[in-house]
Amino acid sequence: MQSFRTELENPLVEKDIIELEQKIRLFREGQIPDEKFRSLRLARGVYGQRQPGVQMVRIKLPYGKMTLQQWKRISDISDEYSTGNLHLTTRQDIQIHFVSLERTPELWAKLELDDITIREACGNTVRNITASDKAGIDPEEPFDITPYADATFRYFLRNPICQDMGRKFKMSFSSSDRDTAFSFMHDIGVIPKIRVVDGKEVRGFKVMLAGGLGAQPMLAKVAFEFLEADQLIPYIESVLRVFDRHGERASRHKARIKFLIQKIGFEEFERLVKEEYKAIKSKSVPVDAAAWPADALPAEDAVVPAYTIRDPKLYEAWKKTNTFEQKQKGYYGAYLRILLGNISSVTSRALVEQLRPVVADDVRVTVNQGLLLKYIKPEHLPYVFSVLEQHNLAAAGFDSIADITACPGTDTCNLAISSSTGIAVALEDVINNEFPDLIYNNDIKIKISGCMNSCGQHGLAHIGFHGSSMKAGGKVLPALQVLLGGGLVGDGVGRVADKVIKVPSRRGPDVLRSLLHDYETNGNSGELFNDYFDRQGERYFYDLLKPLTDLTSVKDDDFVDWGQAQTFATAIGVGECAGVVIDLIATLLYEAEEKQVWAAEALANGAWADGIYHTYSSFVQAAKALLLDENVNCNTQHGIINDFEKHFVDTGKLDIGGFKALVLQINQHEPTESFAKQYFAQAQTFYKAVQQYRQTKTEAPAAASV
Structure with missing residues (x-):
C-alpha cells in the first residue's frame, strides 16, 4: 500500500x-x-x-x-x-x-480537518459519550450539561487508563430528571442536580453505575445522589482504573463492569475505587461552563426563498409532534424522523445549504436515530417544513410509536441473526396504514435488534424485538423474540423488558396488530402501556400471542427473511465489539516494550500520570506473556499480578523481590515526577529480567538436543 x-x-x-x-x-x-x-x-x-x-x-x-x-x-x-x-x-x-x-x-x-474523530469509537475503550439531544435548550434542565459532557469526552480520549480494557465502557449525560439519555442502562450515567449550600447554588450530578443491556440486562445502581461537578471526572477515572485492573478479560460475555460488581459486590467495588483516588491525575476537574461558547445562531435578518407547503394538514401534525419551544423564548427546536437512521449524502448536503440561514450551527443526532435542528424562529417553521417535505423527511410522529428504532442487523453486522431493518419497515407500515392516529402516542416505543446484544435497545422498549431463529420441518426459519414492558421511568429509574414469546419473523406485523388491538379494547381510559402490561401480567400476553407460534401452517415465505430473496440461513460471524484476548507470547512482549516507549514519551513531556499508567501496563503485559507460556490462565490484570507472584516469584524462577508490591505501587503514590521516573526504571529492570528468562528457557531445549 x-x-x-x-x-x-x-x-x-x-x-x-x-x-x-x-x-x-x-x-x-x-x-x-x-x-x-x-x-x-x-x-x-x-x-x-x-x-x-x-x-x-x-x-x-x-x-x-x-x-x-x-x-x-x-x-x-x-x-x-x-x-x-x-x-x-x-x-x-x-x-x-x-x-x-x-x-x-x-x-x-x-x-x-473539521475536528471529527474516529478514535475510540469501537473496541475496548470509552465509547462515544451520549447525551440528551435537548441539552442546552431543554426547558426542564437545571443547567446545560453540554460543557461537562464535552470535558469528559476530551479528558478520556487517548487517556492511557482506558485504551485496552477488558471491554467497552459507555457513559451518558441526561439534561433533566426525565433522564432521556437513559442513565439506568449505562456503565456510568449522570443526571444534573443543583443543591443550595450556604445560600449558594452548587452544581452536581446524580451518578448511576453499572447498568447495561445486552443478553443479560441489568439496571444501574445509585453511586451518588449528589456528586459535585468538579468531582465527576476524578470519580470516573477511579472507576475506569478499577475496571481495567479487575475486569474480566478472558470471557467476553462477563467482561462488562456490571459483571465485575456482581462478582465482588458493590461495597468492595467502592472500596477499590476509593483506593485509586491517591493515584489519579487530577483530584478536581472544574468545568468553566460560563466560558462555553454561545450557540452560533441564525442571522436575525435571515431571508428565506419562496416556498410552498404541499400538505398543510401534515404540516400541522408535524408542528405538533416534531417541534417544541426551547427554554430560549422565541426559538423552536425541530426533529427529523430518519427512517432506520439512514440519510443520503446528497440529501444531507442539500439540507445544510437550504437550512443554514434559519437554524443554529449545531445539529444533534438523537438516540432514536433522528436529527434535531435548533434555534428556529416560529415564522421560519413553515419554510423548514417545506424543505423537509422536498426531501421526504417531513414525517410527523417523532419519537412516537411510529418512529421505530432498529440496528443495521443482517444488512452489515457480523453478529446479527435476522433482519432488523426489513421488519422495522413492515411494522411502520402497520402503524401508518392501520393505526395512523398513533403518531401522537409518545408513550409506547418500539425498538428492534438483529440479535440479543441490544444495539437497537430492544431491552428498554415497551414493545421490543430481537433477531433469532426457529426450526420447522427440519428447516430453520428467521424468528423474533418478543419483549414487553421496558422503558424509561425517570431520575435514574428504568424498566427492562420481559421476554414473552418467540414467533416467526414474518408474523411480526401480526404480533403488533394483536398487541395494539388488545390495548385498544382492554386498556383502561388513559392507562399507559406499561401499566396495562403490569395489570394484565406476562402470562396474559404469552397466551395472547401463542397462536402466532404455530408452525404447522408455515409457508415458503416464512423461510425468507424481511428484505431478502434467499432462503434464510443463520450465518453469525465473529463479533468485534469486545475485541479479543491476545495469547501470543511474542506479541505480548512486543506490547510491553511498546508501552515502555509510550511511557518514556509521556515522561519526556512531563505527563507523569500518563507515564505511570503506561509503565503499569508494561509490567502487566510482560507478566502475562510468561504466565501464558506456562499455560496459566489470565482472566484479569489483578489475577495476572497475583499469579505471577505465585508461579514465578514464590517458586524462585525470577529473583525480583515482591512483584505484587512492586506493580501495585501505582495506587500507593501521588503521580509525581520522582515516582514516575522510579517506577519506569523498575519496569525496565523487570522487562530485562523477563527477556533473560525467556532467552534462557528457549536456549535450554536447544542445548539438550545437541
Whole structure:
C-alpha cells in the first residue's frame, strides 16, 4: 500500500493516523497477527463488516453534536470512500459502510480537518459519550450539561487508563430528571442536580453505575445522589482504573463492569475505587461552563426563498409532534424522523445549504436515530417544513410509536441473526396504514435488534424485538423474540423488558396488530402501556400471542427473511465489539516494550500520570506473556499480578523481590515526577529480567538436543 502524510495541525492526531497506516501495512505483510490488529483498528473506529474485505467506519460525535460544516464533511467523505449513505446510530454516532481498509487512514485525516474523530469509537475503550439531544435548550434542565459532557469526552480520549480494557465502557449525560439519555442502562450515567449550600447554588450530578443491556440486562445502581461537578471526572477515572485492573478479560460475555460488581459486590467495588483516588491525575476537574461558547445562531435578518407547503394538514401534525419551544423564548427546536437512521449524502448536503440561514450551527443526532435542528424562529417553521417535505423527511410522529428504532442487523453486522431493518419497515407500515392516529402516542416505543446484544435497545422498549431463529420441518426459519414492558421511568429509574414469546419473523406485523388491538379494547381510559402490561401480567400476553407460534401452517415465505430473496440461513460471524484476548507470547512482549516507549514519551513531556499508567501496563503485559507460556490462565490484570507472584516469584524462577508490591505501587503514590521516573526504571529492570528468562528457557531445549 502507498504511504501518505497528513497536513494536520494536531501532532497527536497526525501521529495516530500515521501509526494506523503503518500498522495496516505491517498487517498486510504478515508482521502483526490478525487478533492483535483487530484490537488496534477497533480502537481507531474501524469495524469489520458481515461482508468480507470491507469495513464499517464509526464516526464519533460526542453528545451527538455536529456543525453544519461537519455534516457536509461527513457527507463528502461518504461519497468518496463509502456508499453515499450516513447511518445514524443509537449512540449518536454516524457510521459509513463498505470502506476499504487501506483507505481508512486517509479518510480519518480528511475528517480531522473539521475536528471529527474516529478514535475510540469501537473496541475496548470509552465509547462515544451520549447525551440528551435537548441539552442546552431543554426547558426542564437545571443547567446545560453540554460543557461537562464535552470535558469528559476530551479528558478520556487517548487517556492511557482506558485504551485496552477488558471491554467497552459507555457513559451518558441526561439534561433533566426525565433522564432521556437513559442513565439506568449505562456503565456510568449522570443526571444534573443543583443543591443550595450556604445560600449558594452548587452544581452536581446524580451518578448511576453499572447498568447495561445486552443478553443479560441489568439496571444501574445509585453511586451518588449528589456528586459535585468538579468531582465527576476524578470519580470516573477511579472507576475506569478499577475496571481495567479487575475486569474480566478472558470471557467476553462477563467482561462488562456490571459483571465485575456482581462478582465482588458493590461495597468492595467502592472500596477499590476509593483506593485509586491517591493515584489519579487530577483530584478536581472544574468545568468553566460560563466560558462555553454561545450557540452560533441564525442571522436575525435571515431571508428565506419562496416556498410552498404541499400538505398543510401534515404540516400541522408535524408542528405538533416534531417541534417544541426551547427554554430560549422565541426559538423552536425541530426533529427529523430518519427512517432506520439512514440519510443520503446528497440529501444531507442539500439540507445544510437550504437550512443554514434559519437554524443554529449545531445539529444533534438523537438516540432514536433522528436529527434535531435548533434555534428556529416560529415564522421560519413553515419554510423548514417545506424543505423537509422536498426531501421526504417531513414525517410527523417523532419519537412516537411510529418512529421505530432498529440496528443495521443482517444488512452489515457480523453478529446479527435476522433482519432488523426489513421488519422495522413492515411494522411502520402497520402503524401508518392501520393505526395512523398513533403518531401522537409518545408513550409506547418500539425498538428492534438483529440479535440479543441490544444495539437497537430492544431491552428498554415497551414493545421490543430481537433477531433469532426457529426450526420447522427440519428447516430453520428467521424468528423474533418478543419483549414487553421496558422503558424509561425517570431520575435514574428504568424498566427492562420481559421476554414473552418467540414467533416467526414474518408474523411480526401480526404480533403488533394483536398487541395494539388488545390495548385498544382492554386498556383502561388513559392507562399507559406499561401499566396495562403490569395489570394484565406476562402470562396474559404469552397466551395472547401463542397462536402466532404455530408452525404447522408455515409457508415458503416464512423461510425468507424481511428484505431478502434467499432462503434464510443463520450465518453469525465473529463479533468485534469486545475485541479479543491476545495469547501470543511474542506479541505480548512486543506490547510491553511498546508501552515502555509510550511511557518514556509521556515522561519526556512531563505527563507523569500518563507515564505511570503506561509503565503499569508494561509490567502487566510482560507478566502475562510468561504466565501464558506456562499455560496459566489470565482472566484479569489483578489475577495476572497475583499469579505471577505465585508461579514465578514464590517458586524462585525470577529473583525480583515482591512483584505484587512492586506493580501495585501505582495506587500507593501521588503521580509525581520522582515516582514516575522510579517506577519506569523498575519496569525496565523487570522487562530485562523477563527477556533473560525467556532467552534462557528457549536456549535450554536447544542445548539438550545437541
